[in-house]
Amino acid sequence: MRRLSVAALVLCTSTMVLAAQPVAKVQLPCESNSQELSPNGSQLAVQCKDHSLLLVEVFGGSARTVISAGQGLNTFVYSPSGAQLAAGFTDGSVEVIGAGGTASKRHWKADSHRIDLLYFSPDYKYLFVGPVDSPGQVWDIRERACCKNQPKEDALPAKAATLPVDFGGISAVAASPDGKLLVAVGDDTVLRWYDTASWQKTRYYRGFLLETFALHFTTDGKQLLAGGADARLTIFDVASGKQLRQTPSEAGASVAFIDVLGNGQTAVVYFDDAGEKPPHALLWDLATLTSAPIKADAPPTCGGVVAGKLQVCTVDGKTLTLSQYQ
């Protein structure tokens, strides 16, 4: 997730200040509370207040509408390459859209419940779909050779697996960098590990008492980071599945999103406004387990790690500023 779902994420002042350099200013085509930065930082998916979705080029500013108002858009996410965008709707349908200038579009009914969570596998073979109050789903989204000239319905994705939960839905998923492992955590607080070749559950972890909302593998795939209502990072050894370390918990806060910088050793942890503390963000050094707040002049509305570096966007009216942190 490269879109910060909190309405106002206030980044703290810091003794260890990261320098921010503006990368671009973009005129948004509408008033927007929610944007998503593409993985290479060249495009923004902009959700307007009427719930339409537009793709806006960061450099050049051209925009095109890919989802109109009234379709019930609820969530959206870029594929790892940025060439595709997946959107989930309140009626349980999902759409995969060409984000790189093509008009390709595949729309199918994945569930009868609202789609809350979407996640592409790193190799773009699978799309993970998380309906509210329902088990997770894995859809094979590869274009099948058999169906290229077949009727439209034959070319639609096929469900590859269902990922169960004791109750509720899935709250976060992440795939290892090599795509061989998928981890999913549910409303039931159970973290389950899956082999993506067979979709068999290989292990589970029931050590969380509170919900987990963010999962992320380190860039070398050796560690898994988890965070949620317990307001701290829990670090797992991927080879053994064992819990290695935990950062101190930050009372009154809740982890909403985790990213990892290009050095592979620094995690960006965003705390949203679900807790009693105001939203803020921290950098955690995974080797020393020391942290530093990130300084920003305005509340970011989206961001992510682009080419190994942290980029954050802020919005003033219809002007979006994208800044890079060194």
Add this chain to the structure above:
Amino acid sequence: MNFTRRELLERCAAFGAITLASSIPVSALAAAWDNAEKKQPTPFCELGPFYKREAPNTSTLRAPGDAGMPLTLSGVVYDVRGEIVPDSKLEIWQTDNDGHYDIEGYRYRTLLQPGTKGAYAIESVMPGHYPTRVCQHVHYLLTAPGHKPVITQLYFATDPVFDGNPDKNYTRDPLITSRELVRPVVIKGDPKQIIAAVNFDLVMETL
């Protein structure tokens, strides 16, 4: 051995335990009985971010001296045929009267086992208004073997947000998807100790 209503009626008719008018077939009578007893499943409402596993089994959430109007919540766990679900587990959690969830501990959290009668009752306080939510609410998570888990929230018809008209105004909280979740509040007790009482039956779907 458990019989469905239809099976029971058919067996009673077969053995002469009941006599039916010739114009009423057993199947029609069974269907009428079934329809009369059928209950709608409790509507879903978001789990929210403050669920915590392993809550203690206690019916007394209110401690002496706790701020807020005392509140009694009670109800019965049914299935959609109107029959008691005897082996359910019911987790209930809410904020204190100031609108704070206990994340570190288990204040205002409980895990109940309604038992063979399917009944539950807890002593609590009226929850406060949580800052990022519109309405006062109490969270419910109900599980039972062979049944779809129920995740929902209870709301109070007396909530000032509804301006005295929950029928019209319940959608002021975007998370309230059904009017059924807004329950009437009965004031009980004496002038020295007023207690708000809310009945909230829960209905589970079979898998």
